[in-house]
Amino acid sequence: MSEKLEQLKERLGEVADLGRAASILGWDQQVNMPPGGSEARGQQLATLSKTAQEKFITDEVGQLLEDLKQEYDSADTDEAALVRVAARDYGKARRVPPAFIAEQALVTSKAFEAWREARSKSDFSIFQPHLEKVVELVQKYISFFPPADHPYDTLLDNYEPGMKTADVKAIFDELRPKQVKLIKAIASSKQVKDDFLFKKYNEKKLNDFGVEVITRFGYDWNRGRQDKAPHPFETTFSVNDVRITTRYEEDNPLAMVFSTMHEAGHAMYEQGVNPAYDRTPISGGTSLAVHESQSRLWENLVGRSLPFWEHFYLVFKKLFPSQLDGVSLKSFYKGINKVQPSLIRVNADEATYNLHVMLRLELEIGMVEGKIAVKDLPELWNTKMQEYLGITPPDDARGVLQDIHWSTGAIGYFSTYALGNLVSVQLWEKINKDIRDLEEQIRKGDFSELLGWLRKNIHQHGQKYEPQKLVEMVTGSKISPKPYVRYLTKKYSEIYGL
Amino acid sequence: MSEKLEQLKERLGEVADLGRAASILGWDQQVNMPPGGSEARGQQLATLSKTAQEKFITDEVGQLLEDLKQEYDSADTDEAALVRVAARDYGKARRVPPAFIAEQALVTSKAFEAWREARSKSDFSIFQPHLEKVVELVQKYISFFPPADHPYDTLLDNYEPGMKTADVKAIFDELRPKQVKLIKAIASSKQVKDDFLFKKYNEKKLNDFGVEVITRFGYDWNRGRQDKAPHPFETTFSVNDVRITTRYEEDNPLAMVFSTMHEAGHAMYEQGVNPAYDRTPISGGTSLAVHESQSRLWENLVGRSLPFWEHFYLVFKKLFPSQLDGVSLKSFYKGINKVQPSLIRVNADEATYNLHVMLRLELEIGMVEGKIAVKDLPELWNTKMQEYLGITPPDDARGVLQDIHWSTGAIGYFSTYALGNLVSVQLWEKINKDIRDLEEQIRKGDFSELLGWLRKNIHQHGQKYEPQKLVEMVTGSKISPKPYVRYLTKKYSEIYGL
Numbered sequence: 001m002s003e004k005l006e007q008l009k010e011r012l013g014e015v016a017d018l019g020r021a022a023s024i025l026g027w028d029q030q031v032n033m034p035p036g037g038s039e040a041r042g043q044q045l046a047t048l049s050k051t052a053q054e055k056f057i058t059d060e061v062g063q064l065l066e067d068l069k070q071e072y073d074s075a076d077t078d079e080a081a082l083v084r085v086a087a088r089d090y091g092k093a094r095r096v097p098p099a100f101i102a103e104q105a106l107v108t109s110k111a112f113e114a115w116r117e118a119r120s121k122s123d124f125s126i127f128q129p130h131l132e133k134v135v136e137l138v139q140k141y142i143s144f145f146p147p148a149d150h151p152y153d154t155l156l157d158n159y160e161p162g163m164k165t166a167d168v169k170a171i172f173d174e175l176r177p178k179q180v181k182l183i184k185a186i187a188s189s190k191q192v193k194d195d196f197l198f199k200k201y202n203e204k205k206l207n208d209f210g211v212e213v214i215t216r217f218g219y220d221w222n223r224g225r226q227d228k229a230p231h232p233f234e235t236t237f238s239v240n241d242v243r244i245t246t247r248y249e250e251d252n253p254l255a256m257v258f259s260t261m262h263e264a265g266h267a268m269y270e271q272g273v274n275p276a277y278d279r280t281p282i283s284g285g286t287s288l289a290v291h292e293s294q295s296r297l298w299e300n301l302v303g304r305s306l307p308f309w310e311h312f313y314l315v316f317k318k319l320f321p322s323q324l325d326g327v328s329l330k331s332f333y334k335g336i337n338k339v340q341p342s343l344i345r346v347n348a349d350e351a352t353y354n355l356h357v358m359l360r361l362e363l364e365i366g367m368v369e370g371k372i373a374v375k376d377l378p379e380l381w382n383t384k385m386q387e388y389l390g391i392t393p394p395d396d397a398r399g400v401l402q403d404i405h406w407s408t409g410a411i412g413y414f415s416t417y418a419l420g421n422l423v424s425v426q427l428w429e430k431i432n433k434d435i436r437d438l439e440e441q442i443r444k445g446d447f448s449e450l451l452g453w454l455r456k457n458i459h460q461h462g463q464k465y466e467p468q469k470l471v472e473m474v475t476g477s478k479i480s481p482k483p484y485v486r487y488l489t490k491k492y493s494e495i496y497g498l
Numbered sequence: 499m500s501e502k503l504e505q506l507k508e509r510l511g512e513v514a515d516l517g518r519a520a521s522i523l524g525w526d527q528q529v530n531m532p533p534g535g536s537e538a539r540g541q542q543l544a545t546l547s548k549t550a551q552e553k554f555i556t557d558e559v560g561q562l563l564e565d566l567k568q569e570y571d572s573a574d575t576d577e578a579a580l581v582r583v584a585a586r587d588y589g590k591a592r593r594v595p596p597a598f599i600a601e602q603a604l605v606t607s608k609a610f611e612a613w614r615e616a617r618s619k620s621d622f623s624i625f626q627p628h629l630e631k632v633v634e635l636v637q638k639y640i641s642f643f644p645p646a647d648h649p650y651d652t653l654l655d656n657y658e659p660g661m662k663t664a665d666v667k668a669i670f671d672e673l674r675p676k677q678v679k680l681i682k683a684i685a686s687s688k689q690v691k692d693d694f695l696f697k698k699y700n701e702k703k704l705n706d707f708g709v710e711v712i713t714r715f716g717y718d719w720n721r722g723r724q725d726k727a728p729h730p731f732e733t734t735f736s737v738n739d740v741r742i743t744t745r746y747e748e749d750n751p752l753a754m755v756f757s758t759m760h761e762a763g764h765a766m767y768e769q770g771v772n773p774a775y776d777r778t779p780i781s782g783g784t785s786l787a788v789h790e791s792q793s794r795l796w797e798n799l800v801g802r803s804l805p806f807w808e809h810f811y812l813v814f815k816k817l818f819p820s821q822l823d824g825v826s827l828k829s830f831y832k833g834i835n836k837v838q839p840s841l842i843r844v845n846a847d848e849a850t851y852n853l854h855v856m857l858r859l860e861l862e863i864g865m866v867e868g869k870i871a872v873k874d875l876p877e878l879w880n881t882k883m884q885e886y887l888g889i890t891p892p893d894d895a896r897g898v899l900q901d902i903h904w905s906t907g908a909i910g911y912f913s914t915y916a917l918g919n920l921v922s923v924q925l926w927e928k929i930n931k932d933i934r935d936l937e938e939q940i941r942k943g944d945f946s947e948l949l950g951w952l953r954k955n956i957h958q959h960g961q962k963y964e965p966q967k968l969v970e971m972v973t974g975s976k977i978s979p980k981p982y983v984r985y986l987t988k989k990y991s992e993i994y995g996l
Contacts, residue, residue, distance in 0.1 A: 017545035020538070021519050024526055033739060036721035040518070040736030040776065047515035051549060223534035238538030241531060278538065 002071060005079060008064045011055065012086060013279040018052035020237050027243060030229045042109030050102040057093050065090055078274075078282070081464040085281040088161070095144040100137075107133050108409040115407035116230070122397035124378050131406055132374045135367050138411050142368070152368050155412025159288040160419065162466045165365070167479075168415045171422070172358050175481040180388075182488055183351055186339045189496045194335035199323040201253035209319060210246065210260035213312065217298060218451040219244075219264040220271050231404050232259040232346075234266035234295075239278045242270040252347055254336065258299050259346070265298035266291055268451065272459025287467035288413060289479065292420020293427060294454065300350055300421075301428045302450075306333050307442040334495050341389035343398040350421070351488055355388045357418040360403070364411050425483040426475045427458070500569060503577060506562045509553065510584060511777040516550035521733050525741060528727045544603060551599065555591050563588055576774070579962040583779040586659070593642040598635075605631050606907045613905035620895035622876050629904055630872045633865050636909050640866070650866045653910025657786045658917065660964040663863065665977075666913045669920070670856050673979040678886065680986055681849055684837045685888075687994045692833035697821045699751035707817060708744065708758035711810065715796060716949040717742075717762045718769050730757040732764035732793075737776045740768040750845065752834070756797050763796035764789055766949065770957025785965035786911065787977070788956065790918020791925060798848055798919075799926045799985075800948075804831050805940040832993050839887035841896040848919070849986055853886040855916040858901070862909050921965075923981040924973045925956070 022045055029041050065087045072080040111130035118127035138155065145154045150165040157163065211226065229245035236242050244263035249255050269285050277283040285291040302308050306329075309316075313332060317324045324332065339349050345356035363380060366372030372380060381400040382392050393399030405413055432438055435449055442450075457474050468478050492498065520543055527539050563585045570578040609628035616625035640652045648663040655661070709724065727743035734740050742761035747753050767783050775781040783789040800806050804827075807814075811830060815822045822830065837847050843854035861878060864870030870878065879898040884890050891897030903911055930936050933947055940948075955972045963971065970976050990996065 013541070014545045014549070017542045018549065021523060021542050021546060024542075025519060025522055028522055028526065032723065032725075034719065034721055034723050036718070037735060037739030040738060043511070043777065044515045044519050044522075044735075047512045048519055051512065051516065051553070055549070220534070221532065223532055225530065225532050227530075237535060237542075240538060241535030243532075279541065 002068070004064050004067055004071075005083075008061065008068060008083075008086065009280060011058075011061050011064070012281060015052050015056045016279040016281075016283070018048050018055065022048040022052070023235050024237055027235050027237075030231070030233070031227045031245060038109070038113050042106055045109060046102045046105035049105050050098050053093060053096070053098050053101050056090065057098075061090060062094070078276070078464060082277075082280050082282050085463055089281055092145075092158075096141065097144075100140065100144075104137050104141075104409055107137060108407065111407045111409075112404070115401065115404065119397050119401040122395040122401065124396045124401060127401060127407070128374055131377075134406060134409050135374055135411070137409065138368065139370070150365075152365050152412065155368065156415070159410075159413050159416050160467060161287055162468050163287075163289075163419075163479075168361070168419070171479065171481050172354075172361070172415075172418070175354060175418075175422075175485065176358060178481075178485045179351060179354055179488070182492060183339060183341065183355075185498050186351065186492055186496050189498060192334040192338050192495065193331065194338045194340075196324055196327050196332075197254050197335050198251065199253075201320060201323060203248040203253075203256070205319045206248065206253060206256045207246065207260075209316060210257045212315075213257070213303075214260055214264035216445055217261070217264055217268065217302075217447050219268055223271055224267055226260070226263075232263050234263045234270070236270045236284060239271065239273055239275050239283065242267045252344075255347055258303055258336075261303040262295040262299035265295035268298070268454070269294040269459050272451075272455045273462040274460045277462040277464075282463040284462060286461065286463045286465060286470055288416035289419035289423055290458065290467045290470060292417055293423035294458065296421050296424040297427060297454075301424060302442060302447070304337055304350070305442065307439045309333050309336075310443045311445040337491070337495055339492065339496075341391050343385070343391065343393050344402055345417075346402075351492060352389060354418040354421060357414050359384045359388055360414040364414065368411065419479055422479055422481055422484045423471055425487045426471060426477065426480065427454075428487070429483050430475045500566070502562050502565055502569075503581075506559065506566060506584065507580075507778060509556075509559050509562070510779055513550050513554045514777045514779075514781070516546050516553065518735050520546040520550070522735055525733050525735075525743075528729070528731070529725045529743060540607070548596075548599075551591065551596070554588065559588060560592070576772075576780070576962060579780050580775075580778050583961055587779060590643075590656075594639065595642075598638065598642075602635050602639075602907060605635055606905065609907075610902075610905045613899065613902065617895050617899040620893040620899065622894045622899060625899065625905070626872055629875075632904060632907055632909070633872060635907065636866065637868070648863075650863050650910065653866070654913070657911050657914050658965060659785055660966050661785075661787075661917075661977075666859065666917070669977060669979050670852075670859065670913075670916070673852060673916075673920075673983065674856055674886075676979075676983045677849065677852055677986070680990060681837065681839065681853075681887075683996050684849065684990055684994050685839075687996060690832040690836050690993065691829065692836045694822060694825050694830075695752050695833055696749070697751075699818060699821060701746040701751075701754070703817045704746065704751060704754045705744065705758075707814060708755045710813075711755070711801075712758055712762035714943055715759070715762055715766065715800075715945050717766055721769055722765055724758070730761050732761045732768070734768045734782060737769065737771050737773045737781065740765045753845070756801055756834075759801040760793040760797040763793035766796070766952070767792040767957050770949075770953045771960040772958045775960040775962075780961040782960060784959065784961045784963060784968055786914035787917035787921055788965045788968060790915055791921035792952065792956065794919050794922040795926060795952075799922060800940060800945070802835055802848070803940065805937045807831050807834075808941045809943040835989070835993055837990060837994075839889050841883075841889065841891050842900055843915075849990060850887060852916040852919060855912050857882045857886055858912040862912065866909070917977055920977055920979055920982045921969055923985045924969060924975065924978060925952075926985070927981050928973045 025041060025045055025048065029038070033041060065083065068083045069087055072083045074080070107130070111127070111134055114130040115127050118124060142151045142154045148154055152165045156165055156168070215221070223240045224242045224244065226244050226246055228247060230247065232245050232247055234242065234244045244260070244267050246256055246260050246263070269291060273283055285294070309329060309332060313329045327335070337349065339351040341352050342348055345353065348356050359381070362384070363372060363377065367374070378396050378400045385399070386392050405411070431450065431453055434453060435441070438450060441447070458470070461470065465473065472478050523539060523543055523546065527536070531539060563581065566581045567585055570581045572578070605628070609625070609632050612628040613625050616622060636653065640649045643652045646652055650663040654663055654666070713719065721738045722740045722742065724742050724744055726745060728745065730742070730744050732740065732742045742758070742765050744754055744758050744761070767789060771781055783792070807827060807830060811827045835847065837849040839850050840846055843851070846854055857879070860882070861870060861875060865872065876894050876898045880890050883897065903909070929948065929951055932951060933939070936948060939945070956968070959968060966976050
């Protein structure tokens, strides 16, 4: 390795360490921190991101990158990828003043606390002034960059490198009518029963079942742990310390099981990245959509499939004999796949989920364009919920306040959830070609070949390839809605006898 | 406030944030981290301390301090104290070359591993070459500083600012014969029974009892939490997030209760510092001895007192009826105060504890002076144990290898444990003059006036005053062994009928 590359890696390793330290502080904030700790924690996080930024955007790093870009121009090597991703991030980071980063960290840490209180009291007015500041900061952020085709492109690119607002719109425009049509067909057919899912389920037993499932999936507990938090999430402190959180919801107890599979899907991606990439800019997943493809694959394509429950239902029913008394495997399978327009995105079924995302994307674009005022969000939210899903939230806690994202400044993020759904099925079609007896393996509770395939084709590469390129390399096609529509149509035609 | 002071506080605030971030990572390492995480965590911690150091020892900070030292020369204000402490730390930090810090980190991390192995195999020869390097580094460290009255002064000053080796020796020389005499008198009197303390005690019930006690003491759970860890410790993330850990020991179950009181004593000190000092160099306790005076006050002067158990024994006995069957309050009180020369410092009783410390101090001074060779330590240790406590360790694991300190380079630390004991009783005498019915309050389980006194006289000041000055301000005397000897003599005369 060239001496300059060695120097670059040393500098970037320190930047990575500071970023990971911030992740640890963020995890602690959600999982452990006593209420009194929040103000100081905001300052600590602000200092960490400011310091990481300072260490990254030095002229020295810029010069190293300039020299190395020529040396590692177009080769398909790890080193070339490292230099390319570092140069991309450096170019972005140099545009954003350190003072802005510190301000953003401070504002969002307060906004997060306000959101938590607002949601618990279902009072948007508590969150509103904080969200207004967040939106102002986001607009200011965009102003640091050269004009793009659409101002929202600048945000989207941070979560989904290379993706344009117009691409997403085109994909969603193709997808929306097909999903709406499918939902209507389902609505006018015979409904499935799922009342047994909403009985009282013991939290500890559900938790233990979730732990057993993800252990079988291949989540490595020697390099991770699971804790309770207000919101389920995955977070990475190194390739060898990848943690997940879970929660119990009184009124939707089984969500605990599915969200555990979901977060484990994210975590196994991170655990599977080439360890040599740790502390470099190509560590971790390549984009949020590809990340979400992994979580959704385990949660939905595996976890809500019939073969999966053919294996696990007996165990599960033994844990909850009274709740599932008289409920056959088929009825259970149909119940957990019931299509029902609902209020909460994270609990939405596969047929309606993407519509929740489209709603948020439109609101975000409106806010970024300055056409939607924060104070009007609750009403707009409710109007669109009625338009897309035919229901209206009874309060803001179950409406505009349900998601954590905006409170953390993560505007530009949501569409990746829907894109992830699409990618998960694109991969699934390919996997089923490569592993002909996959269904049979799942029916036996054996996930090792599946995880091996994902490790080899997706996980190990980290950020070596941009998301669209990776998806194309592996599936032969860029991100496309067609496989997802095929999948939904087949699955729900069987369940609902369409 | 002057603009320069504002600038200084901003710089030092960031340094403090990085230090606190390191504390959070350290806490997580002990409390939560999965095994796989350790290598990356080491790198993250190294980067945090390197970065904090870089931010601290800049010429800019040096110039600010130079200018401000004149402006805030001798006034007894918070600002003057801040400048004084910052200048002191800056002066020290600038003398130590970064290359030395890196070497020290490397040597001590290897020495720590070697110590762990040596202790588990009870084989000093494994540790010896590493400790020799540690001692060499410590001597080199001293050489960066101007000659002091005694080379050991330079080390001691890092743990107990302003304290001289000669002061500590004088105090210990006065204390030693009196403690030895007392122990001999106890040894030749009728022994107390304590077999009931070593039965099986339920961990959860012990833990809950400890939690109840420290809640009564006034530990603020809104600004702290308690977790399990391999070793009990207190750690501060801000004045509003001060955490403690506890552990259960099979062969010494009640240690859980007393160590919980001990750590809560440290934590209440940190929770009581003037919040305006947070993120400045005068935050936190003023020295290790004063810190230890707080933990020992709650653990021993309160927690091992008769009035305390007059209040709590009924509750405690209800939790453990079979273990304490037929054990009267008086017998219990005598049992938890049994004097018994023993091998392990951390388990030593109040009458013998300081002798363990004196032994270590003498060996450390000898090593620093070059008069004691590392290879001779085991024999010297055992000789001194026989001389001071009348017992000889059967192996080095229970002798010279028992403490972690030397392996981490922490030479100069031990004497603060004994000094803390002395200060705790100096304060106790003063408190009992100021709160005439303190015993009666404790008998009622009311600690509010006691905590209020400590807050006002000790806690709030943080590092505003150097330890000797603070102790003198509050008690009218510098650190002195007399009150401790009075206390020991009175307590044990009653218990042992001397």
